[in-house]
Amino acid sequence: MGSKLGYVYRVLKLGGSLITNKNVPFSFNEELVTNVVNVIKNFKVILVHGGGSFGHYEASLSKENTQTRTVIAMQELNLKILKIFNKENIPVFPLPGRYFTINQVLEILQNNLIPIIYGDILPNGNIISGDDITLTIAKHFHTEALFATDVEGIIINNTAVSLLKSLDDFREIRTSQFDVTGGIREKLRKIFQYKVNSLIFDGRNPTNIYYALSGKRIGTFVEAE
Ligand SMILES: Nc1ncnc2c1ncn2[C@@H]1O[C@H](COP(=O)(O)OP(=O)(O)OP(=O)(O)O)[C@@H](O)[C@H]1O
Numbered sequence: 001m002g003s004k005l006g007y008v009y010r011v012l013k014l015g016g017s018l019i020t021n022k023n024v025p026f027s028f029n030e031e032l033v034t035n036v037v038n039v040i041k042n043f044k045v046i047l048v049h050g051g052g053s054f055g056h057y058e059a060s061l062s063k064e065n066t067q068t069r070t071v072i073a074m075q076e077l078n079l080k081i082l083k084i085f086n087k088e089n090i091p092v093f094p095l096p097g098r099y100f101t102i103n104q105v106l107e108i109l110q111n112n113l114i115p116i117i118y119g120d121i122l123p124n125g126n127i128i129s130g131d132d133i134t135l136t137i138a139k140h141f142h143t144e145a146l147f148a149t150d151v152e153g154i155i156i157n158n159t160a161v162s163l164l165k166s167l168d169d170f171r172e173i174r175t176s177q178f179d180v181t182g183g184i185r186e187k188l189r190k191i192f193q194y195k196v197n198s199l200i201f202d203g204r205n206p207t208n209i210y211y212a213l214s215g216k217r218i219g220t221f222v223e224a225e
């Protein structure tokens with residue numbers, strides 16, 4: 001879990017389901033993000049966020065200029081988050097997913113800034129999911145991937161299970177009409193593909209963010225290694 005920078009970093013993705021209402025275009029949950037930011041400031045963290053009802057909404061519309069609209073939506077969402085950190089006097093630095101490399105992350109950390117990386121779109125229209133970014137970073141830093149969402153964990157037979165070892169019993173229960181990166185099923189598929197142990201938990205209660213960053217097992221632990 002350590003790094004050449006001498007700190008133990010945690011890798012946390014603030015899911016679009018948490019920071020926005022995924023069914024209402026351009027709905028940002030400012031109060032929740034403010035509360036989360038106040039927890040995060042006590043940790044060495046690498047932050048990622050998803051597209052929610054900003055990027056997914058724009059990318060899902062069959063209109064022209066998808067790349068431009070999606071970039072604008074994601075930059076708007078990222079800017080809202082940056083402003084909250086700045087208001088709380090916490091030094092952060094954005095890294096759009098289209099420019100994401102581990103070296104870029106390291107450079108931001110070396111300058112004592114918190115990297116805030118986000119899902120994005122490429123010039124050719126391909127989408128880069130924040131889930132891939134989160135798992136790539138977690139793998140590099142040999143740490144767990146922490147996914148804060150708007151559900152208690154992975155729900156199987158109406159209950160959030162504490163441990164998930166395979167996709168066998170998983171059924172999707174609710175999907176967003178706008179999601180362009182495959183939702184929770186695709187998240188789980190990638191976790192097993194990357195072989196990165198992950199925690200999927202309810203970030204609506206900021207105390208859960210504190211617990212997850214502290215290494216406590218809450219929500220669903222996905223054992224993928
Ligand atoms: N069996 C299930 N267990 C848990 N969540 C489920 C299940 N089936 C569907 N979901 C939905 O998955 C959503 C979370 O997954 P999703 O991939 O949308 O999260 P996210 O990372 O927050 O979003 P984004 O990709 O916008 O960042 C929840 O809002 C939940 O309604």
Ligand SMILES: C=C(C)CCOP(=O)(O)O
Nearest residue numbers: 050051055119129130181
């Ligand atoms: C929809 C866009 C542009 C980003 C998708 O990232 P994700 O929400 O992390 O899957």
